[in-house]
Amino acid sequence: MSERALSEAAMLTSLRDIHLPASAPGGGLAELCVAVGLAALGALLVAAALRALSLRRTRPVQPSLRARVAALDTLPEAARRTALLHLLRAHAPERYAHLREGLYAPGGGVALATLEAEVARLV
CATH class of the missing domain: 1.20.5 (Single alpha-helices involved in coiled-coils or other helix-helix interfaces)
Incomplete structure (x- = not known):
């Protein structure tokens, strides 16, 4: 840098040298x-x-255990037995564990009346 001050005209001239492109590529x-x-x-x-x-964040309403048991009346015996076992496993796992030992016993396993009685205790 020089030690003397630039004149105003020289400063403006040096600023005008900076040119930006008119348009980008x-x-x-x-x-x-x-x-x-x-x-x-x-x-x-x-x-x-x-x-x-x-979005609605509502949980679907689960039917009560009594309503679920009542809906099983229309099912055939094999499907009803399976559904009762699922209900028993979900709501009384200790009773299900006790009955599980006889599920695969020769002669058809646990009787449907026994399963109905166990689930009726829960309702």
């Missing part, structure tokens, strides 16, 4: 593509936020 098409892309991204973000806010 790709010109208006590139700017249009960027604008469309940003608009699409913004639309996706807004749609995702609205979807997340509009």
Whole structure:
């Protein structure tokens, strides 16, 4: 740097030497593509936020044990036995563990009346 001060005209002339390009490579098409892309991204973000806010988060109502047992009356015997075993396993695992030993016994396993009596104790 020099020790003397620049004149105002010299300073303005040196500032005018800095030139920015009139347009970027790709010109208006590139700017249009960027604008469309940003608009699409913004639309996706807004749609995702609205979807997340509009979803209901309710839990399905589980029927009571009494209603579930009553619905088993229409099933055939084999399906009813299986359904009663599932109910017993879900609501009284210690009784299910006791009856599980006889499930595969010769002669058909646990009687349907026994299973109905066990589930009736729960209701």
